[in-house]
Amino acid sequence: MPESKSRVTVHSTLTVVSDKPVKPGKSYPLSVLDHAMGFHTLHIVFYYRYNRLESGDSSDLGRLRESLSEVLSYYPPVTGRLLKDDNGNWEVKYNDAGVRTLKAKVDCSLDEWLKSANGNEERDLTVWEDMPEETKVWSPYRIQMNDFEGGGLAIGLSCPHMQADPTCATTLMKSWTEMYRRIAISHPPFFHPPSLRGRTNPNTNTISVQNYEAKSRMETPTNVKMSTVTFRFSDTIIKKCLLEIQSKCPNATPFDMLAALFWSSVTNAKSPSSKQVSLSIGMDFRKRMHAPLPHGYFGNALHFSSVSTDQSKMEEGGLDYMTQIIHDHLSSIVEEEYWSIIDWLESKKQEGGKHPPPFQMYGPELTCANLEHVSAFAAVLDDKKPVHVSYHIGNVEGEGLILVLPSPEEGFGRTVMVTLPEDQTDKLCKDPAILRLEPTMLISGRL
CATH class of the missing domain: 3.30.559.10 (Chloramphenicol acetyltransferase-like domain)
Incomplete structure (x- = not known):
């Protein structure tokens, strides 16, 4: 065709x-x-x-x-x-x-x-x-x-x-x-x-280093046709959903809940392959350090971590359980984890001081990146805010990528962009758990 x-x-x-x-x-x-x-x-x-x-x-x-x-x-x-x-x-x-x-x-x-x-x-x-x-x-x-x-x-x-x-x-x-x-x-x-450079007394014995070591050895599937769909959720519906899970997850954020929702839905859209399900989470650490980096820090300040659970627990516990394990996981990450990755990357330098070759950071396992903090809708032309902002990452292969983004609506409104193998995005758009949140579909080819 x-x-x-x-x-x-x-x-x-x-x-x-x-x-x-x-x-x-x-x-x-x-x-x-x-x-x-x-x-x-x-x-x-x-x-x-x-x-x-x-x-x-x-x-x-x-x-x-x-x-x-x-x-x-x-x-x-x-x-x-x-x-x-x-x-x-x-x-x-x-x-x-x-x-x-x-x-x-x-x-x-x-x-x-x-x-x-x-x-x-x-x-x-x-x-x-x-x-x-x-x-x-x-x-x-x-x-x-x-x-x-x-x-x-x-x-x-x-x-x-x-x-x-x-x-x-x-x-x-x-x-x-x-x-x-x-x-x-x-x-x-x-x-x-x-x-952001390696320390005099490096530490490469952390959970994050184990995660990056494993990631660097992963093989990425190729020749899989990927497609992207975009969901926009209103402030009202996100607040309502957070209220529903408040008794079990009192401190849950919109990201915690949406990451849990899409992790579960993507897992259901795939053919089951293992009892253990994992999610790689990418987050900006500029403001999560004891001495925060300036907002204008020019360069990369992303950290990837991994959370996993049994698929049976995911199914039994539902959204409450999945939201809580994501929240607990992110709350447990300390600054030493960020520095240990810098130390580890420095330790991998080749003879002469050449940096090690890069590998796939957004994947190849299912990855969810928290970008809800980016000031996309503050980029105003005259008096006009953007009506929509999309983010795409090149060379996303493997299990797929979930991006949680801000929305033009202030408050808890969020936009979620999902890139998956094409057959899975079709299933995702029909998932009752997602449709219950009454998303508006954008840039999805679905009228």
């Missing part, structure tokens, strides 16, 4: 450089945690009810281009180029090469797209490009401006994951929109990769 024609047409490309030139010869080394994420890419799409032409943005992007040039002056690693140092490790050479920016037209309205597009189609709104062998002239950050018929704009931001995690990339976008609105940048970038 032939593939349908894309509704997104890229019609021009330009390069946006920073307002202020950088001093020649400077470079920015990537941290050990940055190198560990080298297997993945990051792609974010911000949707706005914003008409560029009505807002005075001419064919060369007008105010959007001007404010991007201004904000890039604060982010020299974004405009630089990736090169390897004498040890074979990645660093960003500061220069004025700029950020590649694409302009595209979408052959439908914004509302029609949100209702009818699917997760694979949404990829067309961002740039998906493998890093070339020769990186001297390659722009690692790509921005794609997508205009919808009748107004509406989607801004797609793409980069290698080793240069930014979701928190970092979202803060970059928020800083751009603040510059656009002529207000102060609320979380200026903080560039200091040595702040």
Whole structure:
């Protein structure tokens, strides 16, 4: 069956450089945690009810281009180029090469797209490009401006994951929109990769190290067709659900409950293969440390841990039980676990100080990442908040990925994006436990 024609047409490309030139010869080394994420890419799409032409943005992007040039002056690693140092490790050479920016037209309205597009189609709104062998002239950050018929704009931001995690990339976008609105940048970038490096007295004897060791040896299934569906849950329904389980899980968070719900539902959608079921949980640790990293910390600050239970207990205990074990697991993680992973990665350096090769972090086991803290809906253009924000991680293979994200509705409203083998997403969309929460389906191809 032939593939349908894309509704997104890229019609021009330009390069946006920073307002202020950088001093020649400077470079920015990537941290050990940055190198560990080298297997993945990051792609974010911000949707706005914003008409560029009505807002005075001419064919060369007008105010959007001007404010991007201004904000890039604060982010020299974004405009630089990736090169390897004498040890074979990645660093960003500061220069004025700029950020590649694409302009595209979408052959439908914004509302029609949100209702009818699917997760694979949404990829067309961002740039998906493998890093070339020769990186001297390659722009690692790509921005794609997508205009919808009748107004509406989607801004797609793409980069290698080793240069930014979701928190970092979202803060970059928020800083751009603040510059656009002529207000102060609320979380200026903080560039200091040595702040996360191995200690003088390393500790590699922790549960987290055992988890990463096992992850690094896992084989990833290939040639499995994956698809993505997006569910949006209201503040009212999340509060109601938390109230229902309050007697057994009094301190449960929206993430605890949604991770438990989707872990259970994905397990039910799969063919049973073992009595033990496991979930890898990814979380940002910037603010979970005794000396917290600044909001603007530029780089990767993600930690992955693993929780497991018997499938029989999952079925018997239901949502209450699953929520509680996730909550207890996350509450038990101490700062030493984060540092031990940095120590372990440092201990794996090869001769000459070269960082170890990356492996799949989001997987290959079922993974759920907590991104409910990202300030996606604070990226405001004029007075317009995004109507929707999507996050995609490149090279997600294996059992699948669950992303718990904020919602445009303030309070406990949440968006959940799920990427699974195609046959499982179909089952997930019909799961009574999920449908009981009355989700709105977005970017799922289901009208």
